[in-house]
Amino acid sequence: MSALRVVVLPHGRGLPLPAYETEGAAGMDLRAAVEDGDPIVIVPGGRALVPTGLALQIPAGFECQVRPRSGLAVKHGVTVLNAPGTVDADYRGEVKVLLINLGTETFSVGRGDRIAQLVMAAVEKAALVQADRLDSSERGEGGFGSTGR
Ligand SMILES: O=c1ccn([C@H]2C[C@H](O)[C@@H](COP(=O)(O)OP(=O)(O)OP(=O)(O)O)O2)c(=O)[nH]1
């Protein structure tokens, strides 16, 4: 386990901290830090940037990914538009969740609703090495369905 420093912003106070819901869970659920009694309403086809009330200090060499919750996707068609969202290690602002409603009904986000999950992951940095050619491979340039259905 790596330490992940978190600051609870004023509008996030009183909400439970993100937590792994089960022993083997990969992600911690993020909650909406919207005002009590003033939900964010997302019409079909609409999107909203939902505050979490949290700011993170991610250790160097890691990132945090903001991923959809499958339950919201299957029940309501609600997902993370930019999934997986990337929270950079040097970002000190509030973590936000960009939800999109791909469903047919209006979706309401209330205070404390679990709207997405946060996965901390190691980041391997690449040093680009420019070249005139690449080593051949079995796949070659085939892609985008080249192997059939
Ligand atoms: O789902 C997300 C995605 C991003 N961010 C924050 C943290 C991240 O470090 C920063 C920038 O994100 P990204 O690099 O994806 O966006 P950009 O459009 O490239 O913005 P920037 O020019 O600020 O990098 O926004 C979030 O809070 N939630």
Ligand SMILES: [Mg+2]
């Ligand atoms: Mg960026």
